[in-house]
Structure formats: structure tokens, C-alpha cells
Amino acid sequence: MLNFPIYLDHNATTPCDPRVVDAMLPYFTNTYGNAASRNHPFGWQAEEAVDYAREQVAKLIGADPKEIIFTSGATEGDNLAIKGVFEMYASKGNHIITCNIEHKAVLDTCKHIEKEGGEVTYLKVKPDGLIDLAELEAAIKPTTILIAIMYGNNEIGTIMPVKEISAIARKNGILFFTDATQAVGKIPVDVNKDGIDLLAFSAHKMYGPKGIGALYVRRKNPRVKVTAQIDGGGHERGMRSGTLNVPGIVGFGKACEICLNEMEEEGKRLSKLRDKLENALLQIEEAYVNGDKEHRLPHVSNISFKYVEGEGLMMGFNKNIALSSGSACTSASLEPSYVLKALGLGDDLAHSSLRFGLGRFTTEEQIDYTIEQVTNTVNKLREMSPLWEMYKEGIDLNTIEWAHH
Amino acid sequence: MAYSEKVIDHYQNPKNVGTLDKSKQNVGTGLVGAPECGDVMRLQIEVDDATGLIKDAKFKTFGCGSAIASSSLATEWLKGKTVDEAVKIDNMEIVEELNLPPVKIHCSVLAEDAIKAAINDYRKKNGLEELKFDESIVH
Numbered sequence: 001m002l003n004f005p006i007y008l009d010h011n012a013t014t015p016c017d018p019r020v021v022d023a024m025l026p027y028f029t030n031t032y033g034n035a036a037s038r039n040h041p042f043g044w045q046a047e048e049a050v051d052y053a054r055e056q057v058a059k060l061i062g063a064d065p066k067e068i069i070f071t072s073g074a075t076e077g078d079n080l081a082i083k084g085v086f087e088m089y090a091s092k093g094n095h096i097i098t099c100n101i102e103h104k105a106v107l108d109t110c111k112h113i114e115k116e117g118g119e120v121t122y123l124k125v126k127p128d129g130l131i132d133l134a135e136l137e138a139a140i141k142p143t144t145i146l147i148a149i150m151y152g153n154n155e156i157g158t159i160m161p162v163k164e165i166s167a168i169a170r171k172n173g174i175l176f177f178t179d180a181t182q183a184v185g186k187i188p189v190d191v192n193k194d195g196i197d198l199l200a201f202s203a204h205k206m207y208g209p210k211g212i213g214a215l216y217v218r219r220k221n222p223r224v225k226v227t228a229q230i231d232g233g234g235h236e237r238g239m240r241s242g243t244l245n246v247p248g249i250v251g252f253g254k255a256c257e258i259c260l261n262e263m264e265e266e267g268k269r270l271s272k273l274r275d276k277l278e279n280a281l282l283q284i285e286e287a288y289v290n291g292d293k294e295h296r297l298p299h300v301s302n303i304s305f306k307y308v309e310g311e312g313l314m315m316g317f318n319k320n321i322a323l324s325s326g327s328a329c330t331s332a333s334l335e336p337s338y339v340l341k342a343l344g345l346g347d348d349l350a351h352s353s354l355r356f357g358l359g360r361f362t363t364e365e366q367i368d369y370t371i372e373q374v375t376n377t378v379n380k381l382r383e384m385s386p387l388w389e390m391y392k393e394g395i396d397l398n399t400i401e402w403a404h405h
Numbered sequence: 406m407a408y409s410e411k412v413i414d415h416y417q418n419p420k421n422v423g424t425l426d427k428s429k430q431n432v433g434t435g436l437v438g439a440p441e442c443g444d445v446m447r448l449q450i451e452v453d454d455a456t457g458l459i460k461d462a463k464f465k466t467f468g469c470g471s472a473i474a475s476s477s478l479a480t481e482w483l484k485g486k487t488v489d490e491a492v493k494i495d496n497m498e499i500v501e502e503l504n505l506p507p508v509k510i511h512c513s514v515l516a517e518d519a520i521k522a523a524i525n526d527y528r529k530k531n532g533l534e535e536l537k538f539d540e541s542i543v544h
Binding site: 307308309311312315316327336346347348351383384385386387388389397400402 | 436439441442443445447464465467470
């Protein structure tokens with residue numbers, strides 16, 4: 001029995017796992033102490049809960065608990081890592097290397113850095129969504145202090161060559177920061193094996209609560225320091241002040257523990273479902289997967305259905321299926337996804353894309369229904385698409401002089 | 406953003422989807438928008454030579470639900486009008502009828518442009534001077 005609506009937008013956010021909620025509840029009403037209250041049992045209990053959660057979080061990424069700085073989420077982690085390194089290592093240099101398909105939290109932070117006198121190189125990704133390692137090496141200057149490249153992309157799910165990137169960073173004595181929001185909890189991420197110096201992630205992308213995340217900051221080989229961006233009581237070893245969100249942290253810890261235990265099996269289950277969905281949808285004429293299919297998160301598929309527009313497409317089933325599109329018909333700029341454009345996709349293909357994000361509670365029945373609905377809607381909309389008609393008549397759309405508006 | 410019921414109805418049951426023979430002298434075709442912008446509309450009118458009335462109108466649209474609804478509605482309104490009456494259809498009437506939110510006004514503008522382009526194509530084919538329209542709305 002299918003329950004509607006079906007949620008296939010797990011790259012945007014995930015539901016809280018009921019086990020996570022159960023773990024959190026006592027910390028709202030019974031164990032509500034401030035983890036910084038050192039002189040009474042309420043504080044002690046809260047601190048104990050935070051310590052335990054810190055271990056759970058650290059374990060998921062192979063870190064030491066002392067290397068975990070709790071934040072409000074990945075956006076804050078991105079800001080703290082980039083701005084914090086830029087300020088802390090100002091005497092070493094002012095150059096940062098990132099790439100053009102990073103999340104806005106990284107790109108806009110880099111823009112901010114440029115206004116502050118920093119220099120930023122934005123590497124262009126290849127059509128498969130991965131960076132060119134030779135280009136990365138070529139971009140390094142004596143003033144380079146940080147390489148900021150994401151682990152897994154939020155729109156197309158591609159996984160960057162993190163080990164190779166970190167090796168290049170190491171060799172050149174440069175810090176390596178990765179926004180691993182989409183990857184942690186979904187695929188094995190290990191800060192030591194991967195050679196990561198700073199790593200941002202968030203609970204709500206891995207079945208934990210919203211409003212809590214962490215920044216991993218390496219303590220050994222090398223010891224990394226970041227300048228605090230939020231000043232106050234000196235929490236989190238002075239790197240992030242503010243009363244700890246104890247229920248959030250407890251939930252985050254539980255979410256990490258569940259991911260660690262279930263990741264291997266869940267990854268296999270999801271990639272099997274994803275492949276079923278993808279293979280079925282690729283039976284549709286003129287449908288293309290965006291981004292590298294091999295180096296990819298197990299739960300993501302981004303597909304362009306040429307000659308139909310993404311938002312129009314979603315309208316065919318969005319009462320029953322929740323997903324997102326690279327089309328930006330609702331935005332004032334009318335600009336489609338910058339990630340898809342960075343792959344070299346024409347605007348028309350970018351406008352025609354859907355992102356499927358599967359998750360822990362996605363069933364095969366839901367996937368079967370989605371295949372049917374998407375296929376029917378694509379066919380229906382192509383019947384009313386002038387572009388499809390032209391394509392079928394053999395007209396090259398590039399030869400038409402469009403009235404750009 | 407939720408769509409109005411009228412937009413949903415036009416999307417689910419679009420009126421007058423199709424293609425008229427553009428080689429016929431009494432058929433005017435307007436193709437507006439661009440694939441890169443995420444919407445392309447093709448709107449066609451067929452004028453009755455004897456009465457001067459638009460006897461048929463068809464559309465095909467690549468775009469969001471509001472763009473599809475705007476063109477579907479436009480074809481409904483065109484039928485039975487004279488060409489001179491059709492020219493007066495204003496995009497804001499479409500906005501009102503479909504309850505389009507501000508971010509979707511460009512869909513109605515596109516529909517108005519498509520009507521005008523179809524009429525001018527018809528006029529050109531029939532030896533009439535093309536009408537000039539003010540570029541009053543930036544979109």
C-alpha cells in the first residue's frame with residue numbers, strides 16, 4: 001500500500017529516524033541542563049550526553065572526539081572552516097582553491113573572502129562533474145593556504161577524488177577542507193585514510209535533526225586551528241561559542257551511530273533501487289544521466305529529459321512525489337542550476353532535469369510508482385512540446401533564432 | 406509554491422494542443438521564448454477567410470505549468486475573435502484569470518507575445534503591414 005506523498009528529495013533533507021527522536025526526547029524535558037554548568041548534576045548529565053554523542057559523531061568519520069566542533073549545521077561549518085583558516089593563516093598566504101560546483105555555502109563564503117582581500121581560484125569541473133587533478137596542481141601558488149573541494153555533490157551525487165586531492169594538498173603543505181554533507185553517513189568517510197584536515201557535515205542529511213552539524217578540525221599531523229567566527233563563552237575549545245544544543249547533539253550522535261551500523265547494507269539497497277529507477281527512466285528516448293555514474297553516491301540520480309521543462313514535469317506528479325529540478329523557473333533570474341551548467345550542459349538540458357534522492361525509508365513499490373509517473377508525464381508533455389515536435393521533424397534547434405527574453 | 410486550481414486544470418486538461426498547417430495562407434504562427442530560458446511557446450491561429458474570425462487556435466508549449474496554462478487559455482480566448490480583437494488580449498487578463506503569482510507573470514507575457522507574433526505572421530502572409538508593439542514590459 002502506497003502512502004502519498006512519496007519523498008524522493010533526500011539530498012535536501014531527511015526525516016528524523018524515530019530512534020533518533022527517542023534518544024533526543026529526554027534532553028528536552030528531564031535532562032535539560034546546560035553542558036557548561038560544571039557545578040550541578042543537570043550540567044554533568046548534559047555534559048556526559050554531549051561527550052557520548054561526540055564519540056559517536058567522531059567514530060563515523062574516524063576522528064578523535066576532541067576534533068569535533070559542534071555547529072548549527074554545514075553552512076556554519078563551511079563558513080568557520082574557510083573564514084577561520086583564512087584568518088588564522090593570514091601570515092602564510094591568502095589564496096584558496098575551490099571549484100565551481102561547490103554548495104553556495106562554500107562559494108558565497110569564498111566570495112566574501114575575496115572582498116576581504118583574499119584570492120580564490122574556482123576550478124572548473126569536467127563534464128563528468130569531477131575536478132581535473134592536473135588543473136588543481138597547476139592552480140597552486142606559494143600563497144595557497146587552503147583547498148576546499150566537496151566530497152559528494154548535492155545535485156548530481158558525484159564523488160570527488162578526495163584521496164588524490166588530499167595527497168596533492170599534503171605534498172604542497174596546504175590544508176584540505178571538504179564539505180562532506182552529502183557523503184557522511186552514506187559512504188565510508190575516514191578523515192585519516194582520506195587525508196582530510198577539515199570536514200563539515202550536518203545531521204539533517206543523515207536522519208538526524210535540523211540545526212546541528214559539526215566541523216572536524218584535525219589536531220595532529222598537522223595541528224589545524226581556525227579563528228572563531230562566533231565569539232562568546234569559549235565553548236568548543238574556543239572555536240565556536242554558544243550554549244550547546246544538547247538534544248540536537250544527542251540526536252546527531254544517535255544518527256551517526258545508526259549510519260555507521262547500517263551504511264554498508266543500506267548503501268547496497270539504495271544503489272540497487274536507484275539503478276532500477278535510473279535504468280527504467282533511461283528507456284525513455286532522449287533521457288540522459290548528469291554527472292559521472294561510477295563515482296557517485298548510492299542514493300542519487302540526476303536525469304535530464306530533453307524537450308520537457310523540469311518544473312512543468314514535476315507538476316505532473318508533485319502532489320504524490322516530492323523531488324527537485326535543476327530548472328529554476330520560479331527564481332527571478334530564470335537561471336537554471338549552476339551545477340548542471342558547470343558540466344557543460346546547455347541551458348535547455350539543465351532546465352529539463354530532475355534530481356531523484358532516495359533514502360532510508362524508500363521502498364521498491366515507491367520506485368515502481370515513480371517510474372510509471374515520470375514516464376507518463378514525460379510522454380504527455382512531449383506531446384505538447386514544440387521542441388519535441390521539431391526534434392522529431394529533424395530540425396536542429398540550434399539553427400533557430402530564438403527570441404531571448 | 407502552490408498552483409491555482411485553474412492552472413492545474415489547464416495543465417491536466419490542456420485545451421487545443423496541436424499543430425495547424427503553417428503553409429496555409431490563413432494560418433498565422435508565432436514561436437516565442439527560447440529553450441535556454443526554460444520556455445518556448447508556439448501558438449497558431451487559423452482565420453476564416455469569409456468572416457475574418459479566428460476559427461481555430463492551437464498551441465504547443467515547452468515550459469512550466471503556468472506557461473502551459475497561459476497558452477492553453479490564450480487559444481481558448483482567441484477562438485471566435487477577429488484578428489483585431491485578438492491583438493487586444495493583454496497579459497494581465499491572463500494573470501488575473503489564472504491567478505498567476507508575480508514570479509509567473511513572464512509566462513503570461515510570453516503568451517501575449519505569442520498571440521502577437523501569430524497575428525503578425527498572418528498579416529505578413531496576407532500582404533498586410535506588420536503591427537508594431539511597444540516593448541513596454543521587460544522580461
